[in-house]
Amino acid sequence: MGISERLGQLLQGNRQSAEDERLLQLYWNRAELKKELVRLQNERYELIEELKKQEAAVLRAGERMEELQQHLGDPDAATHALVYFQLRALWKACAARLARFAEHLQNQQQDRERRRQLIEFDQTRRRQLADFDRRVGEARNEAQKLEGQMKEMEARLASMRGFWNYFRRRRLADELEVVRNQWDTAATRVTDVSDDRAAIEDQQPSEFPGMSIDGKRIVNTAVIAYAQQMVSQLSTGGLALLAKEATAKAVFEMRYGSREDCVRLMALLREAHSIAGRESEDLAGLKEHTDSLRAKASYRSDADTTPLTDSIGTLSPPTSPVSGLESINRAGINVLVDDYWDLYEVLLK
Incomplete structure (x- = not known):
């Protein structure tokens, strides 16, 4: 090819x-x-x-x-609808206020625990530094003592002349070598301990691990107490109960008695909205109520942060509800069971 x-x-x-x-x-x-x-x-x-x-x-x-x-x-239904939407607005206002209160408490508790962590870190570091200072001082004293011995022995060794001091010089030289090794060890110990002290001094606090279980319980019990306080403040005319009912039913299902009852409820609702806006004035007596709730609250386990519903007690239903209301919870109000003001959304887990 x-x-x-x-x-x-x-x-x-x-x-x-x-x-x-x-x-x-x-x-x-x-x-x-x-x-x-x-x-x-x-x-x-x-x-x-x-x-x-x-x-x-x-x-x-x-x-x-x-x-x-x-x-x-419909003229007859419109009045009931006005009450219904005002009740829903009241619920949202109270839920927003509870959320702000919970956020404020959470930030306070986090800052408090973070400061406590920093204080404990600083105290621990101070104790460790004091211990290292003591150890450095002891090591330096030992090194200085050995250094003095070396200088004295070196001076004695230099003064020994003549062949008749041969064995004495040899014995003293051996002893000097032993002291010199001891001094080297002591000097190394001074350096090592000083380095360890410098490391402790430069140490930074660890990252904040988050709020503790006890801290979350403190916040949650205060928030629950605040929710109970708002229910008590809005108990006149059964407003708290009616606001809760308005979140669970449609406007077409709701009736609030006669026209006069509706007018009376709307007057109470105007006052209630005014109360909902006075956040700074609602803290009177809250601490005592929170302490009482915290004392009786029990938990399912050591890791739980929300109390058992039975342990927080119930609030009495309104004693003078507006006449003609079709539904009133007469068994009492448990803010956890009924999730008042969307409580579970702001409780810390």
Whole structure:
């Protein structure tokens, strides 16, 4: 076979190899395109389903709005609706106030525990530094004492002349070598202890690990006491109970007695909203109530931060509810059981 024929076969083989490579690349590109197409189809399907849900939600919202407009258009029902929405607004105002109170207490307790950690760290470091100072002083005294002995022995050794002092010089030289080794050890100890002291002095406090279980219990019991206090403040006319009921039922279900009862409730609600805005004036007596609650609170385990519901007691229901109310909880109010003012959302876990 000639050179030209071999060269032709080689070129043909190279072209075939390049063609195979292109075909393989096209195959992989086709597979990747199919995977991308499937992903886009799934994404499109999910978006269509989400759009359907949103359209259904908008449709339901429109229907509810139409129903609410018709409800408010009824003169008899409109008064009850006004009371209902004012009660819900009162609930939100109290829940927001409780959340702010809980956040304030949490920040205070965290700062208090962080300061305590820093104080304990500083006290521990001071004790350790004092101990190292004592050890450095002892090591330095020992080194100075040995250094004095070395100088004295060196002076004695230099003063011993004559062949008759040969054995005495040799014995003293051996003793000097022993003292010199002891001095080296003592000097090394001074350096080591000084380095350890410097490390303690440069040590930084560890990162704050977070609030302790006891700290969380302190905050939670104070928040529960505050929630109970707000219930007591809003017990006139059963406002706390009615506000809770308004969060669980639709406006179309609620009736608040006669028109006069509704007018009386709205007057009480104006006063209640005023009370809800006086946060700084609501702390009188809270500490005593919190201490009492903390003394009787019990927990399911040592790791729990929320008291058992039975241990916090119940508040008496309103004694003079507005006449004609259809539902009043006469068994008493437990702010944990009934989750008053969205209490569980602000309690520390």
